[in-house]
Amino acid sequence: MEFKISRELIHELEVLIQENKEQEVFHLLKDMHYADVAEIMEELDDYGAIYVFNTLDSEKTAEILLELDEEVRIKILKSLSAKEIADELDELDTDDAADIIAELPQEKKEQVISELEDVEHAKDIVDLLRYDEDSAGGLMAKELVKVNENWNVLTCVKEMRAQAENVTRVHSIYVVDDEGRLKGRLSLKDLLTTSTKTPISEVYIPKVDYVKVDTEGVEVARIMQKYDLEAIPVVDELGRLVGRITIDDIVDVIKEEADKDYQLAAGISQDVEADDSILELTKARLPWLVLALSGSFIAVKIASTFQGAMNDFPVVFFFTPLIAAMAGNVGVQSSAIIVQGLANNSLSGSLWKRLIKELLLSLLNGLFLAVLLLIGSHFIIGVDYLVGFTVAISLVSVIILAALIGTFIPITLNRFGIDPALATGPFITTSNDIFGILIYFSIAKIILGF
């Protein structure tokens, strides 16, 4: 069961908006889930999106703001005054409010913060803004339920009813000591099924997974996925409970990270979608293409220096695309496996061991392919055995080098704190093209002698 946007609905809305029939627009959208309204707004033009936004009430519009594509959200925010934005943010959880404020230009940011009505809320949001947006601190929300370790079940339930007003989803109730340090957790189920006079020190689970404020977002995601958690408490340097990250935010982190790695491997440098404008897509795609073109130029230059081969062994030039292609494919395979391993934190052992393993793997595969090549080039293309042999030896060498490069570079980038996914895609294919052609012609020169 899912709402599906239809052309008819969008058209109907556009007509109503044009005729300024505000009541009818409201009527059409009032029962819709905020995620669906956001989808609809993304299909309307700027005027239509702002119109719809202004028609709906604050509780829903705040959630809608969160669901919108960044582009559309920025346009809506531009159309609102600082006071209006602050009103929206008063409805949101601290982590979501902080995310939205962070997108505003500096001046507007300060205006909005000053207009927030709930002072406690404002203090919490300002706190959260200090953290790096990709860290646990940047992902966490201040909304959580915590109880003191010295209370009993009855007091906890009373306290929970009071605190839970502001907390959208309660998974665990965190137990802290007098200093605010995290000691353990209680599940709602336990609270409901234990008699009320019991001191919670007899009931709560002292073992609780947590992360520190500076833990990286993808690391938090990994921990939550590994231990099947739905929420994880965040502590500061003193072990005090300062926030909580819920699984829905982590699902977004996982998705965004996967999308980013996928796009980098394809040579797309920013977060674009198929429906973005041609200009947006060009900005994301062209830089890598220029890189690839420049790299290919180097390969062409190298090939041209071996012009002597042209006279005696022109057939050597027929095979250049094959050598380049195989080098590219092997390099992409190796780097993809390494980048995935780094992302899943499943790489173990030293770099040397890994390179040796890759050497053996590529030697095995390379020899197999070289034999296929020898047979194919003799019977299908009709080259003599010497040339076939030359291409085959080059193929093995090039495959081994491509595999080693594809393994070494991502691991090394990662050691220096650079995103290893940058070393996938056109970067790898182009470098391997260059090295491949250099090696190929050098070997050919040695064997065939030109």
Add this chain to the structure above:
Amino acid sequence: MEFKISRELIHELEVLIQENKEQEVFHLLKDMHYADVAEIMEELDDYGAIYVFNTLDSEKTAEILLELDEEVRIKILKSLSAKEIADELDELDTDDAADIIAELPQEKKEQVISELEDVEHAKDIVDLLRYDEDSAGGLMAKELVKVNENWNVLTCVKEMRAQAENVTRVHSIYVVDDEGRLKGRLSLKDLLTTSTKTPISEVYIPKVDYVKVDTEGVEVARIMQKYDLEAIPVVDELGRLVGRITIDDIVDVIKEEADKDYQLAAGISQDVEADDSILELTKARLPWLVLALSGSFIAVKIASTFQGAMNDFPVVFFFTPLIAAMAGNVGVQSSAIIVQGLANNSLSGSLWKRLIKELLLSLLNGLFLAVLLLIGSHFIIGVDYLVGFTVAISLVSVIILAALIGTFIPITLNRFGIDPALATGPFITTSNDIFGILIYFSIAKIILGF
């Protein structure tokens, strides 16, 4: 805070196992999280893994079984009798038990099912096995809490205490009618904060997101991510509540799908990791390399038929790797964006509109790159303008074709129910190499005349 496997710990365990010091092994591992024990078992040899497994008690080992890599799990299961496996499965939720049984060979499957002690549990598991493993039915568990719409809060809480014994995580309590049809949901928070005599018909939320048993897993993931859900009820064709899918299983679905798409784009055909054996990695990588080699052969054959060019315009052959590389890069970019759009269900509009947009985009980018090429080829390589012009025109044509192919093929595969991600990676790069070289030489022949 996370447990990190150290070489020392593994070594210590290996020694204890060798000296058959069962008590000490138990003592070392008894307080560890099952996910961490699973990681340790993956580092030990087969004997060690089975030894550790037999040392721990049934409640933990069941969860460990779930966390293990498929390979290690299969080995453990082989070492257990049908009765022993059934004992483990009695401890697990129905969806997890069904997943494990599904991995067993047919005969052992039937033996295990017959040995299950809890008959209700067995019936539920057998039910679940009927569903396709990638559908909502295959992902769901039977464990959930449901109440009748005619009850009051007090009865619900009593009922919940009884049912919740078997339910690990309770998010919402589902409300059904006398026929078992899903009517709505109650949150635990509402139950805790409402007075007990209230009939729940006044309290429960009648609007509830759900999926049908045959909804595809990735679609369920998309819905849960879109609406920020942590659990979603599953209904059958009659609208009756038959199961529930929790967010932790969906996180795994999202991760697996992302990993699969990433690997296919790199030309890796099965689920391998960097630490798998050379044989495993070869099985996953070699097939695509053979495909790429075969395709490259076709490209070489095409290039060789234009041998006439060798005498008059040998420089044409220098540029073949450049043309092939650019065709490959553009094709990969286009297909990646389309595959991501299909996965996120964010593609709208007709195929024709999309192809026209891609045509304009690639024309724009292609012309820009062609100009760079003209300048570069004249000043850096030193070719005359006619040849430079030929290569430039070919580049634009090849880029446009590559973009169109990269857009058309994934969308068409998807329409026929084939995974569009198969059309990324070596498949696209190799086809584009072939078309690119064919177009390049054809254009060159027409313009330069050989």
